[in-house]
Amino acid sequence: SQQGEEDPQALSIQEGENATMNCSYKTSINNLQWYRQNSGRGLVHLILIRSNEREKHSGRLRVTLDTSKKSSSLLITASRAADTASYFCATDPNTGNQFYFGTGTSLTVIP
Amino acid sequence: GAGVSQTPSNKVTEKGKYVELRCDPISGHTALYWYRQSLGQGPEFLIYFQGTGAADDSGLPNDRFFAVRPEGSVSTLKIQRTERGDSAVYLCASSPGLAGGYFDEQFFGPGTRLTVL
Numbered sequence: 001s002q003q004g005e006e007d008p009q010a011l012s013i014q015e016g017e018n019a020t021m022n023c024s025y026k027t028s029i030n031n032l033q034w035y036r037q038n039s040g041r042g043l044v045h046l047i048l049i050r051s052n053e054r055e056k057h058s059g060r061l062r063v064t065l066d067t068s069k070k071s072s073s074l075l076i077t078a079s080r081a082a083d084t085a086s087y088f089c090a091t092d093p094n095t096g097n098q099f100y101f102g103t104g105t106s107l108t109v110i111p
Numbered sequence: 112g113a114g115v116s117q118t119p120s121n122k123v124t125e126k127g128k129y130v131e132l133r134c135d136p137i138s139g140h141t142a143l144y145w146y147r148q149s150l151g152q153g154p155e156f157l158i159y160f161q162g163t164g165a166a167d168d169s170g171l172p173n174d175r176f177f178a179v180r181p182e183g184s185v186s187t188l189k190i191q192r193t194e195r196g197d198s199a200v201y202l203c204a205s206s207p208g209l210a211g212g213y214f215d216e217q218f219f220g221p222g223t224r225l226t227v228l
Binding site: 004030031033041042043044045048088090092096098099100101102104 | 202
């Protein structure tokens with residue numbers, strides 16, 4: 001089953017614009033991670049944010065986490081055509097040893 | 112260094128047959144994960160190994176699915192009596208291990224695309 005759900009399902013923007021995608025999840029977590037998947041290829045880890053953190057930056061990526069709302073957002077600034085991919089949030093519930101991915105946001109950056 | 116590798120990259124089989132999918136994790140990684148991904152969906156957790164033991168196999172859909180990691184490195188996912196609904200991309204990932212008891216960054220292989228006719 002999917003623990004998380006991303007919103008929107010699909011997003012299309014112009015190169016240079018910012019892209020924001022959101023993730024909601026169901027149960028309490030230890031940490032939340034974001035991954036990128038280019039078409040037909042494996043997943044690549046982007047960033048990890050722990051449950052006691054509220055915001056984290058990595059290059060053009062900014063992630064926020066609101067544990068009270070069970071939600072996270074991923075902001076990609078100054079987008080590039082190479083950012084075109086599907087983005088997934090993934091959570092590590094603190095109730096066991098599973099790891100759950102969301103349904104994904106498909107981002108298209110138009111050159 | 113070498114990343115996670117999976118073989119075969121593609122597997123076509125007939126309904127009812129047995130298949131084995133192999134995963135070679137990054138050397139030294141104690142944690143290994145199997146996922147299944149259908150078109151347009153996120154990866155679905157199947158099983159997680161810490162060392163040689165399955166720490167959690169709650170994601171395996173039914174008893175036709177089984178995974179082993181006998182020496183704590185290479186893992187094999189085994190599917191008996193395959194069904195058309197088993198068709199998907201099977202992903203393997205590894206990570207150094209539980210960092211402070213929490214899941215850390217996972218490194219994914221390219222996946223095995225399984226097609227059951």
